[in-house]
Amino acid sequence: MKDRQDQGYIQVLLAGALWGLVGLFTMRLDAMGIDSMDAGLMRVGFAFLICFVLTVASKGLSSFRISMKGLLGCLLVGIGYHALYNIFYLAAVVRIGVSTGAILLRIAPVFTAIASVLLLKEHFSKGKGAALLINIVGCIMVVAGGAMEAGHLSVLGLLFGLGAGASYGFLAIMVRIIPEDVDPLVISTYGYFFATIVYIAICRPWENPDVFTEPVLFNGFLLGLIPTALAYVFYYAGTQKIKESSKVPVIASSEAVVAALTGFILFREPLGIINLAGILIVLASIVFMSRAEADPKA
Numbered sequence: 001m002k003d004r005q006d007q008g009y010i011q012v013l014l015a016g017a018l019w020g021l022v023g024l025f026t027m028r029l030d031a032m033g034i035d036s037m038d039a040g041l042m043r044v045g046f047a048f049l050i051c052f053v054l055t056v057a058s059k060g061l062s063s064f065r066i067s068m069k070g071l072l073g074c075l076l077v078g079i080g081y082h083a084l085y086n087i088f089y090l091a092a093v094v095r096i097g098v099s100t101g102a103i104l105l106r107i108a109p110v111f112t113a114i115a116s117v118l119l120l121k122e123h124f125s126k127g128k129g130a131a132l133l134i135n136i137v138g139c140i141m142v143v144a145g146g147a148m149e150a151g152h153l154s155v156l157g158l159l160f161g162l163g164a165g166a167s168y169g170f171l172a173i174m175v176r177i178i179p180e181d182v183d184p185l186v187i188s189t190y191g192y193f194f195a196t197i198v199y200i201a202i203c204r205p206w207e208n209p210d211v212f213t214e215p216v217l218f219n220g221f222l223l224g225l226i227p228t229a230l231a232y233v234f235y236y237a238g239t240q241k242i243k244e245s246s247k248v249p250v251i252a253s254s255e256a257v258v259a260a261l262t263g264f265i266l267f268r269e270p271l272g273i274i275n276l277a278g279i280l281i282v283l284a285s286i287v288f289m290s291r292a293e294a295d296p297k298a
Helices: 002-019 022-031 036-059 068-096 098-105 108-120 126-144 155-169 171-177 184-203 214-241 245-251 254-267 273-290
Strands: none
Touching: 002 214, 002 245, 002 254, 022 036, 022 214, 022 254, 036 068, 036 184, 036 214, 068 155, 068 171, 068 184, 108 126, 108 155, 108 171, 108 245, 126 245, 126 254, 126 273, 155 171, 171 214, 171 245, 184 214, 214 245, 245 273, 254 273
């Protein structure tokens, strides 16, 4: 059981690291004049196609025959997370700025912890609480060096930011609804399928097809492959092995570390002492949370 859970920790850690590369591809698309909603459409759309092909090739079409409970769980993941999370987060960034929006997103583990205790009756030890607090402080330091864009705050923007954090925070709970015998590739395929439908309805890509040139589609494909399809396959596989959902977002916070290092190495974004201290704190919180007292009923 311990080896299985340790494997889950590694898979979620890898998922977070891959998520940290999102900025690499979205900045390329932004330089090509692609707005965030069209980038989101390509992200989930290509991820759906990639996961569908991989699933059919490795497991056959019969693997998509899952229980109604599993299908409803995938629908919840696709719409409740993949679609709503991006919509809420992008709306928040427009109103309150990138740094503040990213900071609000870092409270996701709080939502996961509360939901885990109330809905899953999960034991929440002092060790977990300490790791959670350390992680939030570290992530804030990594994202913004401890400074928020106070001049851009708005009530609506804060609500959208909290909505994004809640969507992300509840993802680990949503995945727990899906039976463990459902393959992570199947979960990803169904989730991206439902999210793609939502994005198509909002973006209506047929009204402006000239935007999707070959370079744009190629970068959109990479966005859908590396920090999306591959990342979430790792995430779903890891989450199914980790019995305590409150641990998952903290371990996945490797995303903030990789994002900061990517910005510094590739885009020459500043990385000061506070940011570096935040990276060390986040890494420490991941180790602390993975070793925190387990639920005695698990």
